[in-house]
Amino acid sequence: MILSGAEIVIEELIANGVSTVFGYPGGNVINIYDELYKNTHRLAHILTAHEQGAAHAADAYARISGKPSAVLATSGPGATNLVTGIANAYLDSIPVVFITGNVPFHLLGRDSFQEIDILGVTLPIVKHSYVVRSVHQLQQTLREAFLIAKSGRKGPVLVDIPKNVQIDTCEYNPDLTFRLPDSGQRFEDISNFEKAIDAIDKSTRPLIYCGGGVSAANVGDRVIELSKKLNAPVCVSLMGLGSIPHSYVLNLGMSGMQGRYASNMATAEADLIIALGVRFSDRATCNTETYAQNALVIHIEIDAAEIGKNIKPDLSLCCDLSIILPELINQTKPHQNEQWIERIRHLQAEGDVPLNSDFSPRNIIDRINHACDDDTIVATDVGQHQMWVAQFYRFEKPRKLITSGGLGAMGFGLGAAIGASLASGGKRVVLFTSEGSFGMNLIELATAVTYDIPITIVILNNAVLGMVRQMQTQFFDKRYSATTLERKTDFPALARSYGASGYRAESLQELDIILGKLPDHGPCVIDCIIDKDEKVLPYIPLDGGICDMLV
Numbered sequence: 001m002i003l004s005g006a007e008i009v010i011e012e013l014i015a016n017g018v019s020t021v022f023g024y025p026g027g028n029v030i031n032i033y034d035e036l037y038k039n040t041h042r043l044a045h046i047l048t049a050h051e052q053g054a055a056h057a058a059d060a061y062a063r064i065s066g067k068p069s070a071v072l073a074t075s076g077p078g079a080t081n082l083v084t085g086i087a088n089a090y091l092d093s094i095p096v097v098f099i100t101g102n103v104p105f106h107l108l109g110r111d112s113f114q115e116i117d118i119l120g121v122t123l124p125i126v127k128h129s130y131v132v133r134s135v136h137q138l139q140q141t142l143r144e145a146f147l148i149a150k151s152g153r154k155g156p157v158l159v160d161i162p163k164n165v166q167i168d169t170c171e172y173n174p175d176l177t178f179r180l181p182d183s184g185q186r187f188e189d190i191s192n193f194e195k196a197i198d199a200i201d202k203s204t205r206p207l208i209y210c211g212g213g214v215s216a217a218n219v220g221d222r223v224i225e226l227s228k229k230l231n232a233p234v235c236v237s238l239m240g241l242g243s244i245p246h247s248y249v250l251n252l253g254m255s256g257m258q259g260r261y262a263s264n265m266a267t268a269e270a271d272l273i274i275a276l277g278v279r280f281s282d283r284a285t286c287n288t289e290t291y292a293q294n295a296l297v298i299h300i301e302i303d304a305a306e307i308g309k310n311i312k313p314d315l316s317l318c319c320d321l322s323i324i325l326p327e328l329i330n331q332t333k334p335h336q337n338e339q340w341i342e343r344i345r346h347l348q349a350e351g352d353v354p355l356n357s358d359f360s361p362r363n364i365i366d367r368i369n370h371a372c373d374d375d376t377i378v379a380t381d382v383g384q385h386q387m388w389v390a391q392f393y394r395f396e397k398p399r400k401l402i403t404s405g406g407l408g409a410m411g412f413g414l415g416a417a418i419g420a421s422l423a424s425g426g427k428r429v430v431l432f433t434s435e436g437s438f439g440m441n442l443i444e445l446a447t448a449v450t451y452d453i454p455i456t457i458v459i460l461n462n463a464v465l466g467m468v469r470q471m472q473t474q475f476f477d478k479r480y481s482a483t484t485l486e487r488k489t490d491f492p493a494l495a496r497s498y499g500a501s502g503y504r505a506e507s508l509q510e511l512d513i514i515l516g517k518l519p520d521h522g523p524c525v526i527d528c529i530i531d532k533d534e535k536v537l538p539y540i541p542l543d544g545g546i547c548d549m550l551v
């Protein structure tokens with residue numbers, strides 16, 4: 001059949017399993033939006049208030065659904081507004097296909113109105129990118145884009161489509177088949193595998209360290225099998241939270257700069273670390289010179305580029321976790337490790353941090369946690385509130401925490417909460433944020449209200465940029481440069497002006513009353529007023545080692 005490029009875009013979105021596309025129209029994607037108008041019965045479109053909100057919403061949609069999602073934006077400022085969202089998806093390995101329009105191909109490079117070299121701008125932050133030169137290349141390019149986004153280590157792909165390509169026509173083949181070359185991710189390194197089995201069998205203080213790759217591969221159950229067989233405790237990175245149930249007796253929680261005491265101390269004292277789907281980022285390892293000095297490190301990772309980049313492992317295996325974990329479980333010997341487990345119990349008992357006040361972040365999060373079931377999706381922005389959620393919220397299932405791990409993008413949360421709710425079929429999402437982060441993209445309240453998306457927005461409002469202020473308190477003699485906010489924003493009133501519900505709580509009793517009368521639909525904002533000197537503890541200084549925790 002003969003179709004225009006714009007029609008091909010719609011057909012390929014549907015053929016690749018996309019049911020909802022996020023975006024914002026403009027002159028250089030108007031042809032695609034015209035086809036969206038004709039296909040509303042086949043493909044939903046969510047019009048966000050800003051392209052960055054669309055990018056974050058699609059990111060979260062992919063995290064919850066486990067499938068690639070799609071974003072549509074026009075050229076120039078529409079495309080550049082996506083950059084933070086593209087970078088966020090790249091650093092957290094999220095499969096999103098970003099489709100941008102551009103000026104007609106013959107005008108590229110002529111400083112045309114709203115022209116930008118978006119391929120050049122985003123080259124370091126995408127898994128792959130294309131400029132489609134001809135309508136005859138469009139179908140295969142889009143097929144490749146979706147395959148690349150979801151294969152191996154997942155990630156974002158950019159497809160830039162000049163306007164003439166959207167208008168031109170060609171033959172469209174709905175039965176087109178296309179395969180990527182073999183990625184080589186099958187388990188084949190027998191020598192290192194045998195060495196790894198031998199090292200595991202000899203260890204008496206093993207520790208399993210889980211990253212985002214465990215959630216991406218859906219292998220949390222397999223990790224627990226291995227943990228039980230080895231009697232090995234488990235710690236997680238920020239991106240690994242939820243991959244192992246909080247209630248699992250050997251789950252020590254998050255490790256790293258703001259990690260739990262027992263998790264960090266176990267990392268320091270282990271004689272073997274089995275690292276699964278992790279990047280060993282600076283926030284996870286802190287001082288790499290002193291990280292896991294007593295341990296032999298086995299790094300199992302699907303992306304060969306991550307092996308040895310930050311921490312040089314003693315043994316490495318580049319492989320899909322779903323392939324190698326059953327083999328590890330089958331071939332390792334059962335362990336008792338009674339002294340090690342006794343030490344772990346002692347560390348868990350030692351690590352509690354005292355509360356500053358009754359209306360503390362921990363108690364607020366605990367109240368919200370009790371009001372939610374295990375299937376509730378929790379999104380966060382970035383800052384102290386993000387780390388408090390990581391430390392205190394009890395995640396029991398994978399893909400229930402939506403957070404900006406690698407980029408740490410303030411303003412991520414509200415767009416992400418919108419995408420997460422839509423991906424879950426309209427379930428209520430809880431967003432933990434702060435007055436600093438929320439202020440960056442609060443315009444997406446308009447989107448949440450327009451589409452009646454159920455989001456409970458909990459602002460942990462300390463009237464300061466808390467994480468930076470905490471560093472200024474501890475390391476800069478309390479010189480609070482540009483971190484004390486003098487804003488007069490009334491967040492409950494602001495929420496109501498958008499058409500959402502708005503409340504303020506200054507005590508646990510007030511919070512309990514609010515939680516008892518929340519609306520059944522649509523977004524609501526709960527502004528929780530907390531002390532400006534609440535701190536994230538434990539906390540490791542930037543140049544400190546994994547044991548240098550301030551408690």
